[in-house]
Amino acid sequence: MRTRVLLILAMSLVTMGTIFVSLLAIRRPLQNLITQNLSADLAHSLATFQSVQAQRLAALDRENALLADLPSLKALMTTSDERTIVDGGEEFWKISGNELLALVDRDGNVKAAYATGSPVDADFRAELSRFLAVPKANYLVSARGLYGCSIQPLYFGSRSSGTLLGYVISGFAIDHNAVTNLSGATNVQAVFQSGERNIASSLGAKDEAGITAAKVGTVHGPTETFELKVGGERFLAMSQDLSSRATAPLRLIELKSLDQEERAIRQIDRLVLLAGLLALALGAALMSALSRFVTQPLEQLAAGVRAFASGDSVHILPYRGTREVRELSAALVRMRREINVTNQALLESERLATIGRMASSVSHDLRHYLAAIYANSEFLASDKLPLSDRNEVLAEIRAAVDGTTEMLESLLMFSRTGRGMPRTQQSMAALAERAINLIRAHPDAVGVKMTLRVGEAAETEAMVERKQVERAIYNLILNACQAPRREGVKATVLVAVTGRDTEVAVDVIDNGEGVPPNIQSTLFDPFVSEGKHKGSGLGLTLTQSIAADHGGGVALVDSHPGETVFRFSIARTSRSAESPVRSRSEVGER
Numbered sequence: 001m002r003t004r005v006l007l008i009l010a011m012s013l014v015t016m017g018t019i020f021v022s023l024l025a026i027r028r029p030l031q032n033l034i035t036q037n038l039s040a041d042l043a044h045s046l047a048t049f050q051s052v053q054a055q056r057l058a059a060l061d062r063e064n065a066l067l068a069d070l071p072s073l074k075a076l077m078t079t080s081d082e083r084t085i086v087d088g089g090e091e092f093w094k095i096s097g098n099e100l101l102a103l104v105d106r107d108g109n110v111k112a113a114y115a116t117g118s119p120v121d122a123d124f125r126a127e128l129s130r131f132l133a134v135p136k137a138n139y140l141v142s143a144r145g146l147y148g149c150s151i152q153p154l155y156f157g158s159r160s161s162g163t164l165l166g167y168v169i170s171g172f173a174i175d176h177n178a179v180t181n182l183s184g185a186t187n188v189q190a191v192f193q194s195g196e197r198n199i200a201s202s203l204g205a206k207d208e209a210g211i212t213a214a215k216v217g218t219v220h221g222p223t224e225t226f227e228l229k230v231g232g233e234r235f236l237a238m239s240q241d242l243s244s245r246a247t248a249p250l251r252l253i254e255l256k257s258l259d260q261e262e263r264a265i266r267q268i269d270r271l272v273l274l275a276g277l278l279a280l281a282l283g284a285a286l287m288s289a290l291s292r293f294v295t296q297p298l299e300q301l302a303a304g305v306r307a308f309a310s311g312d313s314v315h316i317l318p319y320r321g322t323r324e325v326r327e328l329s330a331a332l333v334r335m336r337r338e339i340n341v342t343n344q345a346l347l348e349s350e351r352l353a354t355i356g357r358m359a360s361s362v363s364h365d366l367r368h369y370l371a372a373i374y375a376n377s378e379f380l381a382s383d384k385l386p387l388s389d390r391n392e393v394l395a396e397i398r399a400a401v402d403g404t405t406e407m408l409e410s411l412l413m414f415s416r417t418g419r420g421m422p423r424t425q426q427s428m429a430a431l432a433e434r435a436i437n438l439i440r441a442h443p444d445a446v447g448v449k450m451t452l453r454v455g456e457a458a459e460t461e462a463m464v465e466r467k468q469v470e471r472a473i474y475n476l477i478l479n480a481c482q483a484p485r486r487e488g489v490k491a492t493v494l495v496a497v498t499g500r501d502t503e504v505a506v507d508v509i510d511n512g513e514g515v516p517p518n519i520q521s522t523l524f525d526p527f528v529s530e531g532k533h534k535g536s537g538l539g540l541t542l543t544q545s546i547a548a549d550h551g552g553g554v555a556l557v558d559s560h561p562g563e564t565v566f567r568f569s570i571a572r573t574s575r576s577a578e579s580p581v582r583s584r585s586e587v588g589e590r
Contacts, residue, residue: 007287007290007291007294007295008284008287008288008291011283011284011287012280012283012284015276015279015280015283016276016280018276019272019273019276019277019280022272022276023269023272023273026268026269026272030265030268031265034258034261034264034265035225035236038225038236038256038258038261039225039236039238041186041187041188041256042188042225042236042237042238042254042255042256043238044186045186045187045188045190045254046238046240046252046254048182048185048186049182049186049190049240049252049254052182052185053138053148056148056172057138057148057150060098060148060149060150060170060171060172061150061152063096063098063150063170064096064150064151064152064168064169064170065152067092067095067096067152067168067170068152068153068154068168070092073089073092073154073168074154074155074156074165076088076089076092076103077103077105077111077154077165077166078156078165080105082111082112085103085111085112086111086112089101089103089111089112089114090112090114093114096170098170098171098172099115099116099147099171099172099173100113100114100115100116100140100147100149100169100170100171100172100173101113101114101115101168101169101170101171102114102128102168102169103166103167103168103169104128104129104132104166104167104168104169105165105166105167106164106165106166106167108129108132108133109129110125110128110129111166113125113128115144116173117144118144123142123143124142124143124144127140127141127142127143127247128140128169130247131149131151131169131247132151132167132169134245134246134247136244136245137149137151137245137246137247138150138245138246139174139242139245139246139247139250140171140246140247141194141199141246141247141248141249141250142247145173145174145175145199145200146173146174146175146192146194146199146200146250147171147172147173147174148171148172148174149169149170149171150169150170150171151167151168151169152167152168152170153166153167153168154166154167154168174192174199174200175200176200176201176202178200179191179192179200179201179202180202182202183202186254187256188254188255188256189201189202189203189235189254189255189256189257190202190252190253190254190255191203191252191253191254191255192250192251192252192253193250193251193252193253194246194248194249194250194251195248195249199250203230206231207230207231224238225237225238226238227258228255230255233257233259234257234258234259234262235255235256235257235258236255236256236258237253237254237255237256238253238254239251239252239253239254240252240254293321293322294321294322294325296318296321297318297320297321297322297325297329298325300317300318301317301318301325301328301329301332303315304316304317304318304329304332305332308336308339313336313340317329317332317333370400370404373397373400373401376393376394376396376397376400377397379393380393380394380397399443422465423463423464423465424463424464424466425461425462425463426461426462426463426464426466426469427460427461428460428461428462428464428469428497428499428504428506428570429452429454429455429460429497431464431466431469431470431473432452432454432473432495432497432506433452434470435470435473435474435477435495436450436452436477436495438470438474439474439477439478439481442478442481444478444481444482445478445481447490447491448481448491448492448493449490449491449492449493450477450481450492450493450494450495451492451493451494451495452495452497453494453495453496453497454496454497455497455498455499459498459499459500459504460497460498460499460504461499461504461572462503462504462550462570462571462572462573463572463573464550464570465546465549465550468546468549468550469546469550469570471542471546472542472543472546472547472554472568473495473506473508473568475539475540475542475543476506476508476539476540476543476554476566476568477493477495477508478539479508479539479540479566480493480508480509480510480512480564480566481493481510483510483512483513483564484512484513485511485512485513486513486561489511491510491511491512492510492511493508493509493510494507494508494509494510495507495508495509496509502571502572503551503552503569503570503571503572504569504570504572505567505568505569506567506568506569507557507565507566507567507568508565508566508567508568509563509564509565510563510564511562511563512564513561514559514560514561514562514563514564515556515559515564520556520559523540523556524540524541524544524554525541540554543568547568547569547570550570550571551570551571551573552568552569552570552571553569554566554567554568554569555567
């Protein structure tokens with residue numbers, strides 16, 4: 001994972017965690033605060049209801065007292081005739097303007113009753129009679145609805161010494177409109193409930209059914225709240241028992257929606273989340289810019305390290321950025337310089353060691369050849385040497401000169417390996433055959449049976465530098481001819497040329513004793529020639545370098561007494577002459 005991505009991811013996780021914790025930290029206090037506010041609103045609404053009802057009842061008492069002091073009404077009640085009272089009382093009901101008016105005799109019998117809406121029946125008259133029996137009653141619960149009522153006695157004469165004629169009951173209806181007006185003033189829903197029956201409510205019919213189904217059977221204190229679920233919506237409720245001042249069990253339930261407040265909380269949550277996402281986006285952009293400022297020099301440093309690993313020691317390193325980056329860049333420059341100096345010193349020491357090994361390996365053979373030339377030259381200077389002996393001495397001188405020339409050519413080719421040379425399309429079978437013919441003239445090939453096995457000629461063609469490849473095959477065959485063998489075993493060498501899809505392989509197989517195990521790991525290093533009495537130790541090194549230049553290689557496939565197999569392979573379309581030139585150190589490493 002890139003540092004830039006890691007920084008942005010870490011910042012995003014921290015921001016999201018902060019948003020989550022903020023939502024949790026805000027939500028619970030908000031819920032508690034909303035619950036407290038709703039409870040306060042419900043308590044205030046109950047107080048407001050009590051105040052409003054007290055004011056209305058006080059006004060009703062005053063109006064009813066004035067009505068009870070009317071001489072005409074007293075005179076009407078003295079008649080004791082129900083029909084006369086019914087007919088005459090209607091005028092007083094209209095004058096009062098109340099929704100309910102009832103005239104009751106002193107024995108508690110309702111003589112006349114008037115109410116807005118349907119005609120008054122016997123049941124309603126009985127409920128009015130029960131209202132008189134409840135001391136300090138203010139609420140009449142009937143089948144027609146709920147009424148707030150006032151009772152005033154009628155006296156013939158003064159209240160202290162007069163005769164009681166009856167009672168006047170006045171009242172106002174507490175219906176849906178009245179409760180809705182109360183709810184509008186307090187912003188709280190209200191329901192008057194008697195038992196399991198809703199008498200008056202500011203709710204709709206569907207919600208009223210939900211209140212009835214909720215069965216609020218417990219009378220709660222005036223400051224005690226509880227939750228109700230009505231019509232799929234949650235409410236916080238508070239109730240007040242009014243049964244002591246009513247003709248039947250009566251309870252006022254006030255409700256305020258929790259879900260509306262929850263929606264407000266969710267709205268706040270959305271705002272907090274939106275602000276957090278905006279902060280996340282801005283933070284990600286800022287972190288991306290800052291991380292680019294920090295990580296781009298690091299990426300340039302990494303590119304510089306990769307370039308140095310591939311051999312580019314002049315790649316430009318970043319010189320801008322934070323202090324740490326600049327210090328790291330300066331340290332990398334110093335390290336690169338020190339490594340270059342150390343490598344140069346190693347190359348110099350390796351070159352000196354290579355020259356030493358070469359001098360040690362070549363000096364003996366050169367001295368041998370020069371000694372042969374010097375000694376045979378003295379023989380040629382003698383006049384007494386027969387012609388046949390003279391020719392034999394001359395042949396020995398020629399062989400010594402050829403050996404010296406061959407050694408010098410190997411050294412020159414070793415120094416030139418890797419340089420671009422013109423290449424042409426050549427048949428590897430033809431090059432192998434030419435190498436065999438050249439080997440036949442070599443003294444070490446005398447008595448060696450050499451066989452060439454080739455597939456179809458078209459399959460062995462490749463783009464090669466003819467002299468180099470021919471020399472490489474020549475070195476492998478010569479090594480095979482020089483391989484030590486058991487006494488009495490006739491030397492044989494098989495050269496097999498095989499064409500493949502992308503390469504051509506030449507296998508050189510001899511029946512010698514095999515490659516000693518102690519040199520198999522260093523077989524292709526220069527000047528390694530253990531087990532051979534002749535040679536400079538450059539043959540396999542040159543062969544491997546030539547194969548590598550042609551996109552192939554040389555490998556010891558098998559080696560045991562009686563059979564040793566070397567495989568020389570090159571690519572059919574080898575690298576062009578414009579390929580990078582290998583350094584001498586690379587050739588030495590091969």
